[in-house]
Amino acid sequence: MPDLELAAAVREALAVDDDEFRSQARAEADQLKSEVKEGTFDNTQALVGLELELYAVDARTDALRRMPRGLLGLIGFEKELGLHNAEMQTTPLPLTTYGLDAQEKEIQAHIAPAIEKTAAEDIQLVSDGMWTVPPTGETATEYLTDAIEQDGVRIATNMSDAVRYHAMANSEYPAGCRLDAPHVTLDTETVMPESLITSIQPHYQVPHAPDLAEYFNYALRVAAPLLAVGVNSPFFPPDLYDDAPDAEIVSDAHMENRIHVFESVLNPPSEAEENPKVCFPPEFETVDEAIDDIVEDTCIVPVNVPELDRFDDSFRHFRHKHGSYWRWVRPVFDGSSRSSANARIEFRPLPAQPTVRDCIAFEAVFAGLMESLPRREHPIAQLSWADAKQNFYAAVEDGLQADLSWITADGEETTAIDEICGECFEFARDGLELRGLSTDEARRYIRPLRERLDRRTTPARWKHEHVRASVEGGVPLPEAIWGMQAEYIDRQADTLVEGCFTDWL
Numbered sequence: 001m002p003d004l005e006l007a008a009a010v011r012e013a014l015a016v017d018d019d020e021f022r023s024q025a026r027a028e029a030d031q032l033k034s035e036v037k038e039g040t041f042d043n044t045q046a047l048v049g050l051e052l053e054l055y056a057v058d059a060r061t062d063a064l065r066r067m068p069r070g071l072l073g074l075i076g077f078e079k080e081l082g083l084h085n086a087e088m089q090t091t092p093l094p095l096t097t098y099g100l101d102a103q104e105k106e107i108q109a110h111i112a113p114a115i116e117k118t119a120a121e122d123i124q125l126v127s128d129g130m131w132t133v134p135p136t137g138e139t140a141t142e143y144l145t146d147a148i149e150q151d152g153v154r155i156a157t158n159m160s161d162a163v164r165y166h167a168m169a170n171s172e173y174p175a176g177c178r179l180d181a182p183h184v185t186l187d188t189e190t191v192m193p194e195s196l197i198t199s200i201q202p203h204y205q206v207p208h209a210p211d212l213a214e215y216f217n218y219a220l221r222v223a224a225p226l227l228a229v230g231v232n233s234p235f236f237p238p239d240l241y242d243d244a245p246d247a248e249i250v251s252d253a254h255m256e257n258r259i260h261v262f263e264s265v266l267n268p269p270s271e272a273e274e275n276p277k278v279c280f281p282p283e284f285e286t287v288d289e290a291i292d293d294i295v296e297d298t299c300i301v302p303v304n305v306p307e308l309d310r311f312d313d314s315f316r317h318f319r320h321k322h323g324s325y326w327r328w329v330r331p332v333f334d335g336s337s338r339s340s341a342n343a344r345i346e347f348r349p350l351p352a353q354p355t356v357r358d359c360i361a362f363e364a365v366f367a368g369l370m371e372s373l374p375r376r377e378h379p380i381a382q383l384s385w386a387d388a389k390q391n392f393y394a395a396v397e398d399g400l401q402a403d404l405s406w407i408t409a410d411g412e413e414t415t416a417i418d419e420i421c422g423e424c425f426e427f428a429r430d431g432l433e434l435r436g437l438s439t440d441e442a443r444r445y446i447r448p449l450r451e452r453l454d455r456r457t458t459p460a461r462w463k464h465e466h467v468r469a470s471v472e473g474g475v476p477l478p479e480a481i482w483g484m485q486a487e488y489i490d491r492q493a494d495t496l497v498e499g500c501f502t503d504w505l
Contacts, residue, residue: 016304022302028317029291032315040338041342044207049089050089050201050202051090051199051201052352055126056118056125058124063136067123072086081192083159083160088107095432108356128352129459130232141239144193144196145192147189156191164323168266173274174272175267176267181257182252183249197258198351201347202362205342206343209342216329217381220283220388221381222424223388224388224395226362228399229400230349232351232459234460235257239478241477246476255458262278267279277300277324278328280388281293293325294322295321297324305319311338328349332344353459354459355495355496355498357448357500362449365446368431368442369431371434372428376409400456400458406420452502491504
């Protein structure tokens with residue numbers, strides 16, 4: 001979309017009457033609550049799905065590459081925030097052996113031919129929590145801050161041309177538009193720094209929508225241990241670091257900086273009156289409370305949502321608000337038809353993973369926990385919300401070395417990470433068996449994460465040890481980070497489609 005046309009579309013979006021939009025969303029929320037009570041959003045069986053993001057690099061140099069829009073469409077991926085991003089979603093399928101196997105095969109079926117087609121353009125697709133090598137001839141700072149002003153509208157040069165992305169930086173909502181992490185500070189005029197990060201998002205559809213709050217509150221309690229196993233973004237592009245000793249930067253690195261990026265770029269500054277939008281969510285007693293929390297959340301860019309031929313068009317303004325309801329775990333209500341209407345939990349803390357098998361492992365473990373914990377009435381539900389939140393940010397900092405608090409199935413308190421994660425895996429196995437998987441089948445899906453725990457090695461820890469050893473050997477930090485990234489990309493090239501991260505160890 002030409003800059004002039006994009007600027008006009010952004011101005012049009014920003015001209016929407018906020019009060020009228022909010023009034024429509026509230027009315028739709030009341031209708032949604034009625035539909036939930038009537039059983040419209042119930043499912044006869046648990047369904048699962050997965051979103052995953054990748055980024056493009058130069059196959060010869062590992063430098064970040066902008067993905068040609070025509071090539072992106074050709075390989076069947078969708079655009080995301082940055083011009084280097086690519087995203088895909090799996091088809092929602094039943095939580096069974098066949099459903100999980102089909103999810104894995106669907107991802108492989110998309111990625112394998114995409115790798116062949118992008119290779120012809122000397123592009124390699126990478127699944128990773130954060131890129132660290134900027135495009136050739138540019139610094140990361142330049143790539144993330146480059147912007148122009150067109151008729152009073154700020155447009156990030158390297159951002160996809162979706163109107164909502166650019167409107168975020170031009171609305172009255174006081175987004176921080178900055179990076180704030182250990183030894184990293186960067187102020188910008190747009191939300192483009194968010195394009196540093198990529199993620200996976202497992203979805204689990206609850207069988208009985210009025211029970212969503214119970215499932216949701218369990219999801220909050222397992223967010224920390226699952227993130228601890230999945231961390232994958234300990235380092236930034238080197239030119240983003242402040243002037244500090246290399247060893248100090250390495251020592252102070254957090255294992256999941258992706259969380260810091262999303263929060264500091266999109267949340268208001270701490271002195272602002274506006275509440276943060278990217279955060280650990282509250283717990284809910286009822287599904288109505290979950291719906292109300294979405295309705296009352298600030299909408300950054302209200303729009304005149306066109307009515308299409310979908311069932312959920314009847315609450316389309318509510319759904320638009322949900323698009324910027326950026327909680328780390330969030331409820332979702334939608335459905336293109338009445339028969340496909342569903343209430344589900346979207347699990348958002350996880351960074352992109354080294355291989356497809358690792359992604360499917362997280363999908364299976366999360367879904368298994370959602371099946372088992374409520375049914376077994378696991379006492380972890382009694383862990384306070386404050387402790388669950390503290391656990392989450394401890395996992396952000398230290399991964400599997402974090403100090404987490406937990407209540408075991410026997411009602412005992414523990415801080416032993418082996419016991420905490422081990423119990424999560426056992427209840428995930430139980431949940432998968434409740435859905436008809438055999439013990440061996442359930443363990444096969446869980447094994448990639450179980451082995452990470454046994455070896456005390458996450459992707460982030462693998463990266464951190466690689467960089468730490470290089471810096472201790474006298475290698476300058478930029479070269480140490482880029483050397484690590486080169487090895488990550490090289491190993492992933494052989495394992496992304498059919499291997500597993502622990503094959504690297």
